[in-house]
Amino acid sequence: MTLPPDHPIIAAPKVGVLLVNLGTPDAPDPTSVRRYLREFLSDRRVVEIPRLVWQPILHGAILTTRPKKSAHAYSQVWTEGGSPLAVHTRATAQAMQAAMGDGVVVDWAMRYGNPDIAGRLSAMKAAGCDRILLAPLYPQYSAATTATANDAAFAALAAMRWQPAIRTLPPYHDDPAYIAALKSSVERRLAALDFAPDALLASFHGMPERTLHLGDPYHCQSVKTVRLLREALSLPVHMSFQSRFGRAKWLEPETEATLAGLVRDGVRNIAVVTPGFAADCLETLEEIALRARDAFLREGGEKFAYLPCLNASTEAITLYQRLLSRELSGWID
Numbered sequence: 001m002t003l004p005p006d007h008p009i010i011a012a013p014k015v016g017v018l019l020v021n022l023g024t025p026d027a028p029d030p031t032s033v034r035r036y037l038r039e040f041l042s043d044r045r046v047v048e049i050p051r052l053v054w055q056p057i058l059h060g061a062i063l064t065t066r067p068k069k070s071a072h073a074y075s076q077v078w079t080e081g082g083s084p085l086a087v088h089t090r091a092t093a094q095a096m097q098a099a100m101g102d103g104v105v106v107d108w109a110m111r112y113g114n115p116d117i118a119g120r121l122s123a124m125k126a127a128g129c130d131r132i133l134l135a136p137l138y139p140q141y142s143a144a145t146t147a148t149a150n151d152a153a154f155a156a157l158a159a160m161r162w163q164p165a166i167r168t169l170p171p172y173h174d175d176p177a178y179i180a181a182l183k184s185s186v187e188r189r190l191a192a193l194d195f196a197p198d199a200l201l202a203s204f205h206g207m208p209e210r211t212l213h214l215g216d217p218y219h220c221q222s223v224k225t226v227r228l229l230r231e232a233l234s235l236p237v238h239m240s241f242q243s244r245f246g247r248a249k250w251l252e253p254e255t256e257a258t259l260a261g262l263v264r265d266g267v268r269n270i271a272v273v274t275p276g277f278a279a280d281c282l283e284t285l286e287e288i289a290l291r292a293r294d295a296f297l298r299e300g301g302e303k304f305a306y307l308p309c310l311n312a313s314t315e316a317i318t319l320y321q322r323l324l325s326r327e328l329s330g331w332i333d
């Protein structure tokens with residue numbers, strides 16, 4: 001039997017890096033959003049309610065009403081290149097490919113929707129990658145984000161006869177390179193504003209409070225990120241949690257309530273940053289840059305600036321080069 005020249009036994013093996021983000025609908029319409037929400041909210045790492053209880057709620061109240069509402073929200077932030085989350089994650093992968101050179105194959109995937117993790121892992125294997133670093137782009141670890149991304153990758157590997165060797169990127173919530181990237185990005189964005197904010201609010205995606213008591217480190221890691229960012233910056237830094245979902249108690253303080261409290265305390269001009277999101281998305285562009293801004297101004301605030309995520313900025317590429325090179329030690333020179 002003759003093996004094709006690109007068979008992994010013959011071709012020089014390569015190292016791959018798969019950047020993974022949460023996922024997003026293919027289009028800002030109710031059908032696409034419904035498909036996305038069904039997959040996302042069926043993940044038992046995300047909604048930890050017994051299946052028999054949750055599925056009727058999901059397929060009843062939620063999937064009949066939320067897709068239309070969310071599709072409208074998505075349509076307010078959608079770009080020519082598609083969903084912001086996909087646009088920024090793709091741009092990050094392209095910039096990282098250029099930064100890491102030909103010796104490494106850099107690709108990207110989404111935990112829900114497209115491009116899916118299993119498909120990209122197969123493509124990387126077909127391209128000759130026999131060692132792959134999975135890099136879920138979440139600075140703070142959570143079972144609902146980091147763990148489920150890794151779960152999906154390992155489920156894909158379970159179907160492979162010849163698996164690549166795998167490493168996973170640890171959370172980087174307190175890594176000096178992450179704090180330096182945030183500091184530089186925040187200072188650069190603040191310098192470009194036409195006003196000087198009285199304070200900075202760091203808003204993180206929320207989680208049900210019980211996940212903290214069950215041992216999820218997300219809350220503690222977010223608190224540590226804020227402490228380090230506060231030490232690095234020279235203006236007051238507050239912290240809050242956004243994007244509540246469902247009836248359970250979620251982490252506090254909540255973002256819009258925090259903004260209202262800051263106005264009551266005399267803060268008139270605010271900048272908001274979302275350090276838990278690697279890339280801008282619905283939750284930052286619609287919920288914060290549009291809705292939280294309106295809420296702040298309604299409460300009596302005067303100036304509001306949303307400071308974008310690291311996205312594919314030079315700060316981000318410097319950060320990921322540092323983090324990824326460390327994890328690739330021994331695999332590449």
Ligand SMILES: C=CC1=C(C)c2cc3[nH]c(cc4nc(cc5[nH]c(cc1n2)c(C)c5CCC(=O)O)C(CCC(=O)O)=C4C)c(C)c3C=C
Nearest residue numbers: 022023024025046047070085142144145205245281282283
């Ligand atoms: C039980 C529900 C949810 C948990 C837990 C949750 C955790 C969580 N999510 C992110 C990051 C993102 N979430 C995004 C959207 C989004 N999140 C939920 C629900 C939970 N998230 C929903 C229903 C949605 C969809 C939008 C909506 O209908 O409101 C996004 C943006 C996706 C996009 O397309 O732009 C991100 C990113 C983190 C980091 C996290 C826990 C730490």
Ligand SMILES: [Fe+2]
Nearest residue numbers: 022205243283
């Ligand atoms: Fe979410």
Ligand SMILES: [Fe+2]
Nearest residue numbers: 243282283287
């Ligand atoms: Fe939201």
